[in-house]
Amino acid sequence: MTELRERLRALPTFPDALPHLDAESVPTHPLALFTEWLDDAIAAGERQPNAFALSTIGEGGAPASRTLIVKDVDERGLHFSSHRGSRKGVQLAANPVATALFFWRALGRQVEVTGEVTDLGADASAADWRERPNFAGQPNPEWVLWALQPSRFEFLQATHDRRHVRVEYLRGEAGWTHGQPTTPAG
Numbered sequence: 001m002t003e004l005r006e007r008l009r010a011l012p013t014f015p016d017a018l019p020h021l022d023a024e025s026v027p028t029h030p031l032a033l034f035t036e037w038l039d040d041a042i043a044a045g046e047r048q049p050n051a052f053a054l055s056t057i058g059e060g061g062a063p064a065s066r067t068l069i070v071k072d073v074d075e076r077g078l079h080f081s082s083h084r085g086s087r088k089g090v091q092l093a094a095n096p097v098a099t100a101l102f103f104w105r106a107l108g109r110q111v112e113v114t115g116e117v118t119d120l121g122a123d124a125s126a127a128d129w130r131e132r133p134n135f136a137g138q139p140n141p142e143w144v145l146w147a148l149q150p151s152r153f154e155f156l157q158a159t160h161d162r163r164h165v166r167v168e169y170l171r172g173e174a175g176w177t178h179g180q181p182t183t184p185a186g
C-alpha cells in the first residue's frame with residue numbers, strides 16, 4: 001500500500017502550458033463559455049472530449065454516476081441518451097435532476113453543470129438511435145434522448161500554484177448571474 005501511495009503521489013499533474021481564465025471577463029451566458037471550452041478540448045486533441053460523468057439521485061438519496069456522451073448542446077441544454085429502463089432512466093423518471101461533470105485533462109479544465117432533465121420526445125430519441133454507429137435498421141422505442149437544462153455551472157481552470165480559478169453561474173428569474181465561489185477549491 002505504501003508503495004502505491006508513493007507512486008500515486010509522484011504521478012504528473014497538469015500539463016506545463018495551461019490556459020488562463022480571467023474571471024472578470026467571462027461571457028454573460030454560460031453556454032457561450034461551455035461551448036468555447038468544448039471546442040478548445042476538441043482542438044487540443046483531447047480523447048473523447050464529449051464524455052462526461054452524469055450523476056443522478058438513487059433510491060434513498062445516494063448519488064449514482066456513470067460516463068456518457070454529450071450528443072448536442074442547445075437552448076434546451078445538454079443532450080444525452082440511453083435506455084429508458086436503465087438505472088439512470090429509472091432514477092431520472094423518479095427524480096428528474098442531474099449533474100454533469102466534464103474534465104478536459106489537456107487543458108486542466110473542469111465544468112460542472114446541474115439542472116432539471118427533460119425527455120426530448122419520441123422523434124428526437126428515434127433520430128438519435130438511428131445515428132448511433134452500430135444502428136442495425138431496427139427502431140428502439142426504449143431509447144430516450146434527454147436534455148439537462150442547466151440552472152448552475154461551475155467552471156474551473158487549474159493553475160500550477162493550485163489557486164485554481166473558478167466561475168460559478170446561477171440562473172435566476174432575471175437571467176444568469178456569475179461570480180467566484182467563496183468556498184475553498186483545494
Ligand SMILES: Cc1cc2nc3c(=O)[nH]c(=O)nc-3n(C[C@H](O)[C@H](O)[C@H](O)COP(=O)(O)O)c2cc1C
Pocket residue numbers: 048051064065066067068069070080081082083086087088089
Ligand atoms: C466513454 C463512455 C461513454 C459512454 N456513453 C454512453 C452513452 O452515451 N449512453 C449510455 O447509455 N451509456 C454510455 N456508456 C455506458 C455508461 O457509462 C453506463 O455504464 C450505462 O449507461 C449504464 O448506466 P446506468 O446503469 O447507471 O444506467 C458509456 C461509457 C463510457 C466509458
